[in-house]
Amino acid sequence: MNRFIRYFNQNRIRIIITILIVVFIIIIIQVVNYILKQSRTEYQPSNSITIEDTSIPSESVITGEKLPEETTNTNIETIQQFVDYCNNKQYENAYNLLSQDCKDELYNTLDTFINNYCNNIFTTNITYNLELWHHTNSTYTYRIIYYENNLLATGEINSSNNVEDYITVVENEEKNELNINNFVKKETINKTQSSEDGKIEITAINRYMYRDYEKYSVKIKNNTDKTIVISEGENGNDICLVDTNEVEYDSIINELPLVSLELQPGMERTINIRFYKMYNLYRTIDKINFKNIILDKENYEQDKENAQKISISIDI
Numbered sequence: 001m002n003r004f005i006r007y008f009n010q011n012r013i014r015i016i017i018t019i020l021i022v023v024f025i026i027i028i029i030q031v032v033n034y035i036l037k038q039s040r041t042e043y044q045p046s047n048s049i050t051i052e053d054t055s056i057p058s059e060s061v062i063t064g065e066k067l068p069e070e071t072t073n074t075n076i077e078t079i080q081q082f083v084d085y086c087n088n089k090q091y092e093n094a095y096n097l098l099s100q101d102c103k104d105e106l107y108n109t110l111d112t113f114i115n116n117y118c119n120n121i122f123t124t125n126i127t128y129n130l131e132l133w134h135h136t137n138s139t140y141t142y143r144i145i146y147y148e149n150n151l152l153a154t155g156e157i158n159s160s161n162n163v164e165d166y167i168t169v170v171e172n173e174e175k176n177e178l179n180i181n182n183f184v185k186k187e188t189i190n191k192t193q194s195s196e197d198g199k200i201e202i203t204a205i206n207r208y209m210y211r212d213y214e215k216y217s218v219k220i221k222n223n224t225d226k227t228i229v230i231s232e233g234e235n236g237n238d239i240c241l242v243d244t245n246e247v248e249y250d251s252i253i254n255e256l257p258l259v260s261l262e263l264q265p266g267m268e269r270t271i272n273i274r275f276y277k278m279y280n281l282y283r284t285i286d287k288i289n290f291k292n293i294i295l296d297k298e299n300y301e302q303d304k305e306n307a308q309k310i311s312i313s314i315d316i
């Protein structure tokens with residue numbers, strides 16, 4: 001003990017300086033850790049999503065047009081309610097938020113909705129991000145990205161498990177309803193055009209507008225005594241849409257069975273034809289053209305060069 005005291009007395013200044021240096025270093029480390037902790041808390045990467053981003057997408061990312069606050073809040077409440085129902089597995093409540101058009105077109109039963117939509121997306125508790133894309137007088141289309149993880153907690157927006165969809169809020173008098181799975185809306189057309197002799201009639205019944213394409217329900221009536229063919233099923237331009245700028249959009253004709261493109265004498269048939277036409281408010285479709293209708297299949301097979309063909313155009 002005496003030896004220690006003697007050593008301390010002889011080296012007092014050096015020991016005190018060493019202790020002060022150690023204490024100073026510890027304090028510096030504590031300060032640096034605190035600063036780093038604060039910076040991590042306050043910093044968000046430029047591509048992170050905040051609560052405001054997910055809950056108040058009031059400005060269209062396409063046009064820059066802003067919605068009234070009341071409209072935005074009502075739309076977001078409807079979408080939030082839908083997501084909450086799906087997260088909580090209250091699928092019937094979520095299904096009841098879908099429009100009748102959406103049910104008829106995509107999910108005609110609750111089980112279909114659960115199996116083909118909910119079970120593919122809501123495998124865990126989902127968060128989401130919204131962007132307003134387009135809106136008309138009564139429909140508001142949002143791009144929605146479903147995140148498997150808690151987006152606000154993790155800040156992770158890039159994942160192979162994320163799912164993109166387009167969800168449309170449809171206003172009506174009773175309540176807002178939703179169209180999902182890229183389905184935007186249905187429009188009734190009911191326009192008919194006949195051949196010059198009146199023996200072939202084509203009616204455009206309905207148009208189904210999706211984010212990536214349009215689908216038309218078309219009724220064809222053959223009043224002749226020959227088998228007619230509305231397309232050989234190889235050239236998408238045989239049946240096409242034409243917009244007000246005369247731009248043509250080919251049909252996805254090769255996905256249709258060839259038998260559906262033929263009509264026996266006196267036959268009437270309704271078919272659904274898809275077209276390469278993305279949803280765009282500024283590209284208005286003016287008409288649908290049927291360019292190569294074969295009037296007599298048997299004669300055409302024997303003499304293609306001289307067989308008679310006609311075209312029919314329906315103004316929409």
